[in-house]
Amino acid sequence: MAPATGLVWAGNLPGVALYRSGAFQVQLFVFPPNTYVPRHRHPDVDTIEIYVAGDYDFRVGDISAIPLNHLHDRRNxxxxxxxxxVRVGPNDWHELQVFEAGACFLSVQHWLRDEPSSVGNDWDGQPVNDGHAKQLCR
Ligand SMILES: [Fe+2]
Incomplete structure (x- = not known):
């Protein structure tokens, strides 16, 4: 079931909780073209990030999990x-570079300590933008 409080923002970047039950949650993220999400980790959340649409380089550690220019690699x-x-454990540092097509992915989450909210709130690393930085200071 999707919670009524499931629409959250990291600055101007939305995340939508499509499902939440106990310690588990699925969020849908959409990023505008040319967004950069600095290297960070979510210490309280074990996730699997699932590609939906767009063109982006998603790096976990030093590995490019979704390769550059993969939109050229398509069938039908x-x-x-x-x-x-792509599995992203609670101690896995990761970053995202979004290209011209924008980016959309599902984040399937297991929250290890707190109640699920948004991975944008469980953040260790440089914020995505000024609005996100203000939210993290609350
Ligand atoms: Fe993340």
Whole structure:
């Protein structure tokens, strides 16, 4: 079931909780073109990030989990990376560079200590933007 409080923002970047039950949650994230999400980690959350649409470089540690320019690698108009999941553990540093097409992915989460809210709130690292920085200081 999707919670009524499931729409959250990191500055101007939305996250939508499509499902939440106990310690588990699924959030949908959409990023505008050319967004950069600095290297960070979510110490309280174990996640699998699933490619939906767009063109982006998602790096976990020093590894590019979704390769550059993968939109060129498609069959029947769908990237062959559609539905591919990338495990991101609570201590895994990761970053995101979004290109011209924007980015959309699902984040399947297991919250290890707190009640689920948003991975944007469980953040260790440089914030995405000024609005996000203000939220993290609350
Ligand atoms: Fe993250």
């Amino acid at each position: 108009g769908v990237s062959r990376w559609w539905g591919r999941g």
